[in-house]
Every structure is written in structure tokens, then in C-alpha cells.
Amino acid sequence: MRRRQATFLTAVMAGLTLLSSAGVATAASASDSTQEEVDAILVEHPGGAQTGKDSITWSNGVVLELDTGEAADDACPQDSMCLWDDQNYTGRMVEIPGSLCGLGFIFNLKDYGFNDMASSWLSTTRGLSNKYGTVWWDYDALGGKLWQMLPGLKAPTLPAEFNDEASSVTC
Numbered sequence: 001m002r003r004r005q006a007t008f009l010t011a012v013m014a015g016l017t018l019l020s021s022a023g024v025a026t027a028a029s030a031s032d033s034t035q036e037e038v039d040a041i042l043v044e045h046p047g048g049a050q051t052g053k054d055s056i057t058w059s060n061g062v063v064l065e066l067d068t069g070e071a072a073d074d075a076c077p078q079d080s081m082c083l084w085d086d087q088n089y090t091g092r093m094v095e096i097p098g099s100l101c102g103l104g105f106i107f108n109l110k111d112y113g114f115n116d117m118a119s120s121w122l123s124t125t126r127g128l129s130n131k132y133g134t135v136w137w138d139y140d141a142l143g144g145k146l147w148q149m150l151p152g153l154k155a156p157t158l159p160a161e162f163n164d165e166a167s168s169v170t171c
């Protein structure tokens with residue numbers, strides 16, 4: 001009798017635990033669209049890890065911020081090349097650390113959920129020749145150069161023919 005009662009209680013408690021954890025998970029995902037966006041990007045663009053409420057860092061050091069909500073100079077770290085989805089340094093931002101320049105890397109923006117999106121940019125790199133960024137029409141630094149991101153320079157808008165066209169970056 002005592003044993004049966006204990007088993008029944010254990011089953012009830014397990015049921016309660018399941019119910020409460022399912023309820024929490026549903027509430028969190030329904031109320032947090034930022035997290036849903038982060039999750040979707042992580043699924044579509046493997047190799048990244050969430051490193052903040054709305055930021056993802058890939059294994060090579062490239063960072064995607066969904067919405068910094070900061071002025072360009074605050075959002076883009078020192079010695080980096082940053083590209084934003086919207087004009088005037090707003091919206092989704094990709095940040096390529098200057099420490100990755102000069103190593104022969106090609107940064108395909110599709111790998112970070114950012115293909116054909118760039119509408120403004122800022123370079124906070126220092127004046128070393130190997131930290132001049134080049135932005136390309138196509139993946140793998142093909143299709144011709146769109147523009148160059150020179151150290152310390154920035155562009156709040158792009159000419160219409162260059163807007164939402166960037167597909168890869170070298171530096």
C-alpha cells in the first residue's frame with residue numbers, strides 16, 4: 001500500500017514538472033521575437049553561437065548584431081569593419097575584426113545572413129595597408145569591386161546601384 005502510494009505521487013510530480021517546463025518554454029518563445037530571429041539565423045547559417053541577447057559570433061570571429069540601437073562609433077568596435085542593413089548605421093550589423101585582415105580570408109556575407117543587404121558602413125581600422133576592406137558584388141570576391149572601406153572612413157548611404165548588393169568582403 002505504501003509503495004503504491006509513493007509510485008502514484010512520483011507519477012503526479014513528474015506530470016507537474018512536465019507541465020510547468022512546457023508552459024515556460026511556450027511563453028518564452030512566443031514573447032521573444034528577437035530570440036526567434038537569432039534561432040532562425042543559427043539554423044540557416046551554421047557555425048555561429050549566440051553571444052548576447054541579439055548577437056551571434058562565428059568561429060572565425062565575425063559578429064552579427066540584430067539591432068545595436070547605438071550610434072555607429074559605439075556599435076562598431078575599434079579596429080573593425082562594420083556593415084549595416086539600413087542607412088545611417090541602423091538595423092542588422094555585421095562586424096569583421098581587423099585582426100582577420102591580411103590572412104587571405106574571404107568573408108561571404110551569406111554565411112552571416114547578410115547577403116545583398118549592406119546599406120551603410122564604417123571602418124575603425126587603423127592605417128595599415130592590409131586593413132583596407134574591399135566589398136564585392138558576388139561570393140568569393142568575384143563579380144567586381146563595389147567599394148573600398150578605407151581606414152577611419154564611413155558611408156551613411158550608398159549609391160543606388162551599390163545598395164543591397166554586397167556579397168563578400170576581403171581585407
Ligand SMILES: [Ca+2]
Nearest residue numbers: 085117118119
Ligand atoms: Ca539594406
